[in-house]
Amino acid sequence: PAHISGSITHSTGHAAAIVAHKSQWRGLGMDLENLLPLERAERLAGEILTQDELLRMAAGPREQVAQLVTLTFSAKESLFKALYPIVQKRFYFEHAELLEWSDTGHARLRLLTDLSAEWCHGKELEAQFAVDEGQLLSLVAVQA
Numbered sequence: 001p002a003h004i005s006g007s008i009t010h011s012t013g014h015a016a017a018i019v020a021h022k023s024q025w026r027g028l029g030m031d032l033e034n035l036l037p038l039e040r041a042e043r044l045a046g047e048i049l050t051q052d053e054l055l056r057m058a059a060g061p062r063e064q065v066a067q068l069v070t071l072t073f074s075a076k077e078s079l080f081k082a083l084y085p086i087v088q089k090r091f092y093f094e095h096a097e098l099l100e101w102s103d104t105g106h107a108r109l110r111l112l113t114d115l116s117a118e119w120c121h122g123k124e125l126e127a128q129f130a131v132d133e134g135q136l137l138s139l140v141a142v143q144a
Contacts, residue, residue, distance in 0.1 A: 029081030
């Protein structure tokens with residue numbers, strides 16, 4: 001319905017949905033991913049991460065690479081799901097970057113392209129995530 005925003009996601013053994021009235025949340029994006037094995041994460045990093053994200057990944061500990069690549073993929077998927085219904089414009093992994101993330105489940109994303117007058121290059125958004133039993137769930141919520 002036009003007055004509802006929401007998102008669905010699924011991965012091995014789990015599915016989730018989130019819905020809200022657009023009067024409170026303009027956009028909701030949620031994504032669930034299995035944590036990537038380290039070797040696969042290293043192979044996929046160049047397809048998912050921007051050049052700056054790759055540099056930050058290389059500067060960090062190798063044991064965090066798998067979670068970082070999975071988080072970046074998932075957060076960008078959640079970002080797309082949250083913003084596409086608002087801007088009605090497709091964008092891809094290279095059009096956003098994960099600036100930072102914390103062990104407390106908070107992350108910050110920045111747009112690297114103009115999607116609309118409101119959602120333009122440099123706009124930053126908050127994301128949330130949780131890791132449990134080998135899966136990562138991320139959420140981007142755009143308040144009304």
